[in-house]
Amino acid sequence: AQTVTQSQPEMSVQEAETxxxxxxxxxxESDYYxxxxxxxPSRQMILVIRQEAYKQQxxxxxxxSVNFQxxxxxxxxxxxxxQLGDAAMYFCALAQGGSEKLVxxxxxxxxxxx
Amino acid sequence: GAVVSQHPSWVICKSGTSVKxxxxxxxxxxxxxxxxxxxxxxxLMLMATSNEGSKATYEQGVEKxxxxxxxxxxxxxxxxxxxAHPEDSSFYICSARARLARETQYxxxxxxxxxx
Numbered sequence: 345a346q347t348v349t350q351s352q353p354e355m356s357v358q359e360a361e362t363x364x365x366x367x368x369x370x371x372x373e374s375d376y377y378x379x380x381x382x383x384x385p386s387r388q389m390i391l392v393i394r395q396e397a398y399k400q401q402x403x404x405x406x407x408x409s410v411n412f413q414x415x416x417x418x419x420x421x422x423x424x425x426x427q428l429g430d431a432a433m434y435f436c437a438l439a440q441g442g443s444e445k446l447v448x449x450x451x452x453x454x455x456x457x458x
Numbered sequence: 459g460a461v462v463s464q465h466p467s468w469v470i471c472k473s474g475t476s477v478k479x480x481x482x483x484x485x486x487x488x489x490x491x492x493x494x495x496x497x498x499x500x501x502l503m504l505m506a507t508s509n510e511g512s513k514a515t516y517e518q519g520v521e522k523x524x525x526x527x528x529x530x531x532x533x534x535x536x537x538x539x540x541x542a543h544p545e546d547s548s549f550y551i552c553s554a555r556a557r558l559a560r561e562t563q564y565x566x567x568x569x570x571x572x573x574x
Contacts, residue, residue, distance in 0.1 A: 377561045377562070379562070381565075386567070387496075387549060387551075387567070387568050388565065388567045388568065389502075389551065389553070389565035389568075390565075391562065391564065391565075394562055435501060435502070439561035439563075440561075441561065443561070444490050444492075444507055444555070444561075445492075445504060445507065446492075446504075446561075446563055448501045448502050449501065450500070450501050451500075451501050
């Protein structure tokens with residue numbers, strides 16, 4: 345069975361600083377995909393970043409980057425130059441290759457202080 | 459690209475009535491659509507997976523006669539909550555996956571359902 349664990353329920357960061365959100369996962373498959381989704385107060389789920397397990401290079405999207413440690417089954421999200429609009433719930437998720445389902449972590453609430 | 463809409467965004471209904479929620483992929487063809495339920499301060503719970511032209515696959519514990527799903531075209535899936543009761547009040551979210559999308563799901567804005 346696949347599992348996704350986000351052990352920190354809440355974090356806060358000062359505006360313009362950097363914060364790292366942690367996520368660990370477990371799967372027996374070699375073909376899988378990892379995602380970070382953001383859910384702001386509007387509750388719209390927004391895809392932040394995606395990582396294919398077969399790619400060694402860490403994914404980057406503007407101020408968002410991941411640290412993908414495959415052997416350790418760790419997938420952390422780094423947010424640089426934090427902005428007030430980054431305040432949201434962040435969900436880490438896993439999908440096995442060929443499987444249609446996403447397995448979500450419990451989420452982590454990020455607060456950005458001005 | 460990859461925009462998913464949901465309608466309505468808010469619905470209040472009386473106990474015993476049925477409510478239909480629509481999920482549309484606006485700029486891509488969705489071979490698979492998903493329906494989730496989210497309780498306050500919790501993660502998303504998958505209810506069912508629907509593929510265009512075939513019956514939906516429901517997760518364990520989800521009543522298929524209660525939550526009717528129809529995926530009539532490559533851009534539209536509907537969730538009907540039949541004979542709604544107050545315990546069905548929740549936030550319902552759909553998502554869609556395109557062909558060759560590498561397992562990526564794009565989410566609609568959600569529907570808040572309140573059953574009185």
